[in-house]
Amino acid sequence: MKEEGKIDSKKRQLLKAAAVGIGAGMVSFIAIERNKLMEVLRPVSLSEIIGFVEAEEGLNKYEKRAREREAEIKKMCRAEADKICLDKGEDSAECSEARNRCEKIVVKATPPKPGTRFVMALDINKCIGCRRCAYACVMENNTDRDIGIEWIHVLEVHRDDLELLNTNIDYGEEAPKKDYVYIPMACMHCDEPSCVYVCPVVATWKEDDGIVVVDYDRCIGCRYCITACPYGARRFNWKKPRVPVLELNPNMHILGNVLRYPHVVEKCIYCIQRTRDGGIPACVEVCPVGARSFGDINDPEGPIRRILEKYGAFVLRPETGNKPMFFYYFGPARTPPRSKEEG
Amino acid sequence: MDIKALIDTIKYILSSGLRGSKSYYLFLAGLTIMMIYGLYNWVFVQHAPIFLKSEYGGLVVTNLTDSVPWGIYIAFFIFWVGVAAAGIVFGIIAYVFNNESFKKVAVLGEVQAIAAIIIVLLLIIADMGQPLRALILMPQLPNLRSMLDWDFVVLTGYLLINIIGLLYTIHMYRQDKPLGKKFIIPFIIIAAPFAIGIHTVTAFISQALTARPIWHSPLLAPRYVATAFASGPALLLLVLLIAEKYMDRFKVDEDVYKKTMYVIVGSMIIGLYFSLSEAQELFWYTNEPWKKAQAELLYMGKGQPGYLVILFAGWIILGTISVLLALIPRYRNSYWGRVVIASLVIVAVVFEKTMTIIVPAFIPDPLGRYVVYYPSPIEYAITIGIHALGLIIYAVLAKASLLTIIKHYEK
Numbered sequence: 001m002k003e004e005g006k007i008d009s010k011k012r013q014l015l016k017a018a019a020v021g022i023g024a025g026m027v028s029f030i031a032i033e034r035n036k037l038m039e040v041l042r043p044v045s046l047s048e049i050i051g052f053v054e055a056e057e058g059l060n061k062y063e064k065r066a067r068e069r070e071a072e073i074k075k076m077c078r079a080e081a082d083k084i085c086l087d088k089g090e091d092s093a094e095c096s097e098a099r100n101r102c103e104k105i106v107v108k109a110t111p112p113k114p115g116t117r118f119v120m121a122l123d124i125n126k127c128i129g130c131r132r133c134a135y136a137c138v139m140e141n142n143t144d145r146d147i148g149i150e151w152i153h154v155l156e157v158h159r160d161d162l163e164l165l166n167t168n169i170d171y172g173e174e175a176p177k178k179d180y181v182y183i184p185m186a187c188m189h190c191d192e193p194s195c196v197y198v199c200p201v202v203a204t205w206k207e208d209d210g211i212v213v214v215d216y217d218r219c220i221g222c223r224y225c226i227t228a229c230p231y232g233a234r235r236f237n238w239k240k241p242r243v244p245v246l247e248l249n250p251n252m253h254i255l256g257n258v259l260r261y262p263h264v265v266e267k268c269i270y271c272i273q274r275t276r277d278g279g280i281p282a283c284v285e286v287c288p289v290g291a292r293s294f295g296d297i298n299d300p301e302g303p304i305r306r307i308l309e310k311y312g313a314f315v316l317r318p319e320t321g322n323k324p325m326f327f328y329y330f331g332p333a334r335t336p337p338r339s340k341e342e343g
Numbered sequence: 344m345d346i347k348a349l350i351d352t353i354k355y356i357l358s359s360g361l362r363g364s365k366s367y368y369l370f371l372a373g374l375t376i377m378m379i380y381g382l383y384n385w386v387f388v389q390h391a392p393i394f395l396k397s398e399y400g401g402l403v404v405t406n407l408t409d410s411v412p413w414g415i416y417i418a419f420f421i422f423w424v425g426v427a428a429a430g431i432v433f434g435i436i437a438y439v440f441n442n443e444s445f446k447k448v449a450v451l452g453e454v455q456a457i458a459a460i461i462i463v464l465l466l467i468i469a470d471m472g473q474p475l476r477a478l479i480l481m482p483q484l485p486n487l488r489s490m491l492d493w494d495f496v497v498l499t500g501y502l503l504i505n506i507i508g509l510l511y512t513i514h515m516y517r518q519d520k521p522l523g524k525k526f527i528i529p530f531i532i533i534a535a536p537f538a539i540g541i542h543t544v545t546a547f548i549s550q551a552l553t554a555r556p557i558w559h560s561p562l563l564a565p566r567y568v569a570t571a572f573a574s575g576p577a578l579l580l581l582v583l584l585i586a587e588k589y590m591d592r593f594k595v596d597e598d599v600y601k602k603t604m605y606v607i608v609g610s611m612i613i614g615l616y617f618s619l620s621e622a623q624e625l626f627w628y629t630n631e632p633w634k635k636a637q638a639e640l641l642y643m644g645k646g647q648p649g650y651l652v653i654l655f656a657g658w659i660i661l662g663t664i665s666v667l668l669a670l671i672p673r674y675r676n677s678y679w680g681r682v683v684i685a686s687l688v689i690v691a692v693v694f695e696k697t698m699t700i701i702v703p704a705f706i707p708d709p710l711g712r713y714v715v716y717y718p719s720p721i722e723y724a725i726t727i728g729i730h731a732l733g734l735i736i737y738a739v740l741a742k743a744s745l746l747t748i749i750k751h752y753e754k
Binding site: 169231264 | 555
C-alpha cells in the first residue's frame with residue numbers, strides 16, 4: 001500500500017508539473033504575439049462590456065435632465081431677479097434685464113453631429129496676451145465669480161525658451177512685451193485624455209465630435225482628473241458657485257455651461273452650447289487679432305485644414321502621449337511687427 | 344459561526360474593550376472630543392454646501408487649490424495604507440513560518456489593519472467633494488481603467504478579511520479552541536496578497552501619471568511597500584511594549600521583538616536605498632526640466648514651501664540613525680532602545696510618506712506656477728479627528744483581543 005501511495009504521489013507531481021508546463025507554454029504563446037497580449041491585458045471599462053445599458057437610456061437621459069435643470073435654474077433665477085427688483089425698483093433697467101435673462105434661460109442637450117471633429121488652432125505670432133478670451137470665456141460659461149474660475153490661462157513665455165516651466169501668468173497690463181510670446185492654454189480635448197482614463201465613476205468622457213465633457217451630476221469631486229491632466233486645464237468648484245443674474249448667460253448646455261454644483265470639476269468644453277448649433281466659441285469670436293481658429297478637422301474646406309497644410313502645427317507637451325487636439329503654430333506675421341527691417 | 348455567536352463576539356469585544364481604569368477612560372474621552380471636533384468641522388464647515396445645502400463653507404476653507412488639489416488628507420491616506428498593509432507581517436511569520444511565539448500576538452496585526460483602513464477610508468471621504476454621490480456611484484458603474492476604483496476594491500476587501508479574521512480568532516479563543524488549519528490557510532493565502540495589493544494599488548494611483556513627473560517612476564510602488572514594512576511593524580512593536588507594561592499577566596516572547604526588529608531594519612535599509620536610487624534619477628542626472636524643478640524643491644528647498652526639504656532631510660537623518668542604533672545589539676535588545684528605535688522609524692516614515700510624496704508633485708504645476716500649500720487649521724482639525732477615531736478603534740479592539748489572548752494562553 002505504501003509503495004503504491006508513493007507512486008501515486010509521484011504521478012500526481014508529474015501531472016502537476018505537466019499542468020504548470022502547459023500553462024507556462026500558453027502564456028509564452030500569447031506573449032510571442034505581443035499585440036494579442038496587449039489586447040488581453042488592456043483594461044476595459046465596464047461601460048464597454050455593458051455598453052447597451054447606457055445605450056438604452058441613450059440621449060433622452062440628458063434631454064430629460066436638461067428639462068429638470070432648466071426648471072430648477074429658472075426658479076432660482078426668478079427668485080434672484082425678484083430680489084434685485086425689490087432693491088432697485090420695479091421699473092429700473094437692472095430689474096427688466098434680470099427678468100429678461102431669466103425668461104430666456106434654456107438648457108439644451110444637443111447631441112454631437114456625426115462626422116464632425118472640433119479642433120482649435122492658435123497663432124502664437126499673432127497673440128498679444130490681452131486676455132480678452134479668458135474674460136469672454138468667463139462671461140459665456142457662467143463660471144463662479146467668487147473664486148474667479150477662469151478656464152483659459154495665458155502664459156507669458158520668453159521667445160528663446162518656450163519652456164512651460166518659466167512662465168508668468170500674472171503679467172498684468174503690460175502686454176505684449178518685446179521678445180515674449182503669449183500662449184493661451186485651456187482644455188486640449190486630447191484624443192487619449194488621461195483625465196478620462198482616471199475618472200473613477202465615468203463622469204467625464206470624450207464625445208463623438210471630439211469634445212471632452214464633464215457630467216456635473218455624476219462628478220464626485222475626487223480631483224483625480226486634475227492630478228492627471230498635464231495641461232492644468234481642469235478647475236474645481238471649491239465652494240458653491242455664484243453667478244450674478246445680470247451676468248448670467250441664458251444659453252446653456254447640460255454638459256457645458258449649465259450652472260455648476262459645489263465640489264464638481266469643470267473645464268473648457270469648446271462652448272458646446274454654441275458650437276453644436278453651428279456657432280464658434282466665445283474666445284474665437286472675441287479675439288481682437290484673430291489668433292484663434294476653430295473648426296471641423298474633417299472639413300477639407302475649413303480653416304483648420306488650411307492652417308495645418310500651410311503652416312504646420314505643434315502641440316504642447318507631446319511627450320505625455322495625450323494627443324491634444326489643440327494646435328499651435330507660428331503664423332506668417334507678428335502682431336506687433338518685430339522691427340523696421342523685418343517689416 | 345452563526346449570527347448569535349457573531350453578535351455575542353461583538354458584544355464581548357465592546358464590553359471588554361471599553362472596560363478599564365480611570366486613565367483609560369480619560370484617554371478615550373480625550374480622543375472622543377477630538378473626534379467630535381473634527382466631525383463638526385467636516386459636516387458643518389468643510390462639507391456644508393453638500394450636507395446642509397448652505398451658501399457658506401465648502402472645500403474652499405482648505406488651502407487646496409487647482410494647482411495643489413491633493414493635500415494632507417491624501418498624504419496621511421498613503422501613510423496609513425502602509426501601516427495597514429504591514430499588519431500582515433505578524434500573520435505571515437506566525438502561520439507561514441509556523442512560529443509559536445508570534446501566534447500569540449498575530450491577532451494584533453489584524454487589529455492594526457482594521458484601525459488603519461478605517462482611518463484611510465475616512466480620509467478619502469473627507470477629501471472627496473461629493474462623498475454621498477461617490478458611495479452610490481462607485482459600485483454602480485466603475486471605470487475599470489481607474490486605479491481609484493481598484494484601490495477602493497482592495498481596501499474594502501482587506502478590511503473585510505481582517506474583520507472576519509479578528510472576529511473568528513476571538514470567537515475561537517473564547518471557547519479555548521485553537522485556530523484550525525481550515526481557517527488559517529485560506530486566510531493567509533487571501534490576506535497576504537491583499538496586504539501587498541492595497542499599498543501597491545495606492546502607488547499605482549499616482550505612479551502612472553505622465554502629468555506628474557516626480558511620481559512617474561516604477562520605483563514608487565516598491566518604495567511604498569518597503570517603508571510600509573518598516574513603519575507598520577514599528578507601530579506594532581510600540582503597542583506590544585505598551586501592552587506589556589500596562590496590562591497584567593501579558594507577556595511577549597523575546598523572539599517576537601527580535602524578529603520584528605529584523606523586519607523593521609531590513610525594510611528601512613531598503614527604503615533608504617530606494618530614496619538614493621530615486622534621487623539619482625530625479626535630481627542628479629535628469630535633464631527633464633519639470634521633473635528637475637520638482638526634485639529641486641524636494642531635495643534642495645528651491646522655492647516654497649520650505650517644509651518639504653526639512654521633512655525629506657528628516658527622513659534621511661532619522662532613518663539612518665534608527666538603522667545604526669538597531670545594528671547595535673545593546674540598544675536593539677533593551678527596552679528603551681526598542682522604544683526609541685520604533686519611534687524614530689515611525690517619525691522617519693511619516694516624514695517620508697506624507698507631504699514629501701504628495702506636495703512636490705504639484706509644485707510647480709503644469710503651467711509653471713509655484714502655488715504654496717500649507718494645510719489650513721480646518722484641515723488639521725479634520726485630520727486629527729479622523730486619527731482620534733482610528734486610535735479609539737485601535738485601543739478598544741487591541742484591548743479586547745489581548746484580554747482574550749491572555750485568558751486563552753493562561754490555561
